[in-house]
Amino acid sequence: MEFTGQPEVSLARLFLGMRLRTFSEEDLQSRRARSLPSELERVVDVLAAWGLLKATSPGDPWRGE
Structure with a gap:
């Protein structure tokens, strides 16, 4: 596998x-x-939701906890 x-x-x-x-x-x-008007808005929204989950979860959302 190559990473560039x-x-x-x-x-x-x-x-x-x-x-x-x-x-x-x-x-x-x-x-x-x-309800968001564009794909970019949905991407930004899901990134914000993931960040919020990561910041507020007592477990480790990277591992699904």
Whole structure:
């Protein structure tokens, strides 16, 4: 496997991809996310939701806890 450009992003996706995909799929089904006018707004929204979960969870959201 070759990593070019931003290898840290590629590695993060390799290790976190499935968890991020699951979180994103669930979050994008919310009424809030569906009401946003563009794909970019939905991406920003899901990133904010993930950041909020990470900051407020007593467990480790990177591991699904």
